[in-house]
Amino acid sequence: MRLYNDNPTLDRHEQLGENRQGEALFFESAQTQANPTGKQFYIESYGCQMNFSDSEIVASILGEVGFRPTRNVEEADLILINTCSIREKAEETVRKRLRVFDQQKRQKPGTLVGVLGCMAERLKAKFVEEERLVDMVVGPDSYRDLPNLVATAEDGEKGINVFLSREETYADISPLRLDSNGVSAFISIMRGCDNMCSFCVVPFTRGRERSRDAFSILAEAQELFERGYREVTLLGQNVDSYKWTNPENAKLVNFAHLLEMVAQVSPLLRVRFSTSHPKDITNEVLETIGRYNNICKYIHLPVQSGNSRVLDLMNRTYDREWYMERIEAIRRIIPDCAVSSDIIAGFCSETEEEHQDTLSMIEFADYSMSYMFYYSERPGTLAARKYPDDISLEVKKRRLQEIIRLQNQVSYRHNQRDIGKVFEVLIEGDSKRSDQEFCGRNSQNKMMVFPKVEGFGPGMYIKVRATEASSATLRGEYVPEFKLVEA
Ligand code: 5AD
Numbered sequence: 001m002r003l004y005n006d007n008p009t010l011d012r013h014e015q016l017g018e019n020r021q022g023e024a025l026f027f028e029s030a031q032t033q034a035n036p037t038g039k040q041f042y043i044e045s046y047g048c049q050m051n052f053s054d055s056e057i058v059a060s061i062l063g064e065v066g067f068r069p070t071r072n073v074e075e076a077d078l079i080l081i082n083t084c085s086i087r088e089k090a091e092e093t094v095r096k097r098l099r100v101f102d103q104q105k106r107q108k109p110g111t112l113v114g115v116l117g118c119m120a121e122r123l124k125a126k127f128v129e130e131e132r133l134v135d136m137v138v139g140p141d142s143y144r145d146l147p148n149l150v151a152t153a154e155d156g157e158k159g160i161n162v163f164l165s166r167e168e169t170y171a172d173i174s175p176l177r178l179d180s181n182g183v184s185a186f187i188s189i190m191r192g193c194d195n196m197c198s199f200c201v202v203p204f205t206r207g208r209e210r211s212r213d214a215f216s217i218l219a220e221a222q223e224l225f226e227r228g229y230r231e232v233t234l235l236g237q238n239v240d241s242y243k244w245t246n247p248e249n250a251k252l253v254n255f256a257h258l259l260e261m262v263a264q265v266s267p268l269l270r271v272r273f274s275t276s277h278p279k280d281i282t283n284e285v286l287e288t289i290g291r292y293n294n295i296c297k298y299i300h301l302p303v304q305s306g307n308s309r310v311l312d313l314m315n316r317t318y319d320r321e322w323y324m325e326r327i328e329a330i331r332r333i334i335p336d337c338a339v340s341s342d343i344i345a346g347f348c349s350e351t352e353e354e355h356q357d358t359l360s361m362i363e364f365a366d367y368s369m370s371y372m373f374y375y376s377e378r379p380g381t382l383a384a385r386k387y388p389d390d391i392s393l394e395v396k397k398r399r400l401q402e403i404i405r406l407q408n409q410v411s412y413r414h415n416q417r418d419i420g421k422v423f424e425v426l427i428e429g430d431s432k433r434s435d436q437e438f439c440g441r442n443s444q445n446k447m448m449v450f451p452k453v454e455g456f457g458p459g460m461y462i463k464v465r466a467t468e469a470s471s472a473t474l475r476g477e478y479v480p481e482f483k484l485v486e487a
């Protein structure tokens with residue numbers, strides 16, 4: 001067995017938010033699948049990892065009724081767009097894409113267009129009035145109904161289902177891995193959100209929080225491992241509030257237990273998770289992370305603001321001191337852990353001094369990276385109802401720039417400290433720039449790029465010494481694990 005991170009440090013991630021924009025998803029095994037109807041679907045996803053993960057559930061459901069995926073929108077009989085409502089910009093992007101799909105419909109009459117996800121849920125039937133050429137509007141809890149909705153749309157009616165469920169977790173559906181590198185996969189462990197952050201549309205678009213059957217999660221992780229996957233990311237809006245009661249013995253499984261169960265699938269299976277909430281992340285979770293080499297030393301712990309008054313307005317239910325204490329607990333219990341964050345600039349009534357508190361928090365928490373946004377008022381949210389959106393766009397943008405500039409410096413420093421250290425990297429494939437190089441992440445979620453080594457390939461662990469660092473990537477070189485000693 002290979003050794004695990006013996007010298008880990010800190011990290012970088014490309015997950016939540018709108019970092020993966022509108023990718024056309026595709027699954028390799030699809031070509032070999034039965035395709036009795038001969039029909040093809042094309043799906044594009046926006047927003048968080050949860051949306052990308054949902055698209056894999058959708059692909060599975062459509063596969064069951066004979067639809068095959070295509071990367072080529074022109075070939076598609078069914079065009080789906082899995083949407084995000086988190087900021088106004090995300091919605092604008094989707095509307096632009098719908099214009100393009102409209103053209104497509106005109107060129108190939110009979111093509112159906114469906115809007116899935118958070119925007120479908122937020123706008124409901126209104127979507128069909130606003131975007132006349134949309135044939136289906138399907139909320140995040142209605143994907144099982146897609147085959148019926150497609151049939152309805154084929155009959156010339158609008159297929160609409162935006163029912164939000166208290167139970168749906170799609171636990172029994174085996175997602176079709178879209179555009180997979182065959183090494184890492186997402187596993188959705190819960191849905192919805194019961195936190196009422198005042199800026200956030202998610203509780204309205206994804207409904208109440210519910211946790212998925214722990215054994216179905218475990219079975220999915222096991223199956224992925226057997227198929228050669230070496231990394232799973234457990235996904236939820238707030239993973240720390242995962243709780244599921246085993247109906248057989250009435251035992252409660254919390255997030256720490258779940259992490260441990262998944263970590264025990266194999267020491268060769270890395271476990272990641274996202275997103276954690278500062279009010280809910282417990283020492284029990286931190287201790288579990290510390291105990292298992294294969295639970296990655298990386299926590300995405302969005303702070304949103306570094307100021308207690310603003311945090312109160314945001315209804316985050318923790319203050320600056322609480323957050324700092326959680327950071328200290330992470331350092332104490334998992335000294336080699338990297339932490340990243342989400343930050344909002346220019347929330348309602350935020351003063352310059354309060355903005356400075358956010359800047360100082362970036363320094364204090366020493367984030368390896370952050371997803372940074374300026375506040376975008378969302379209709380229907382608590383903040384939209386209670387607080388005027390009174391910071392001008394100009395000021396919001398300037399504060400955001402200051403946040404980004406500082407975070408870049410902190411990330412750069414963070415990465416510079418890694419130079420000379422040896423990390424265990426899980427190889428994901430060729431680097432973006434060269435087929436002579438591999439890329440993969442270390443436990444801290446930092447992307448490392450290094451020259452290829454014979455005998456190694458995707459899905460294998462390799463020791464890499466960091467030799468150069470930018471604010472985004474570490475470059476390195478292979479370190480043989482065993483030195484041959486000449487006789
Ligand atoms: N405006 C700006 N950013 C937002 N986020 C959520 N809602 C808003 C909003 N209305 C950010 C938060 C969250 C991340 C996914 O998106 O930082 O953690």
Ligand code: SF4
Nearest residue numbers: 047048084085086118
């Ligand atoms: Fe994900 Fe939130 Fe966007 Fe919905 S609104 S896709 S939950 S980020």
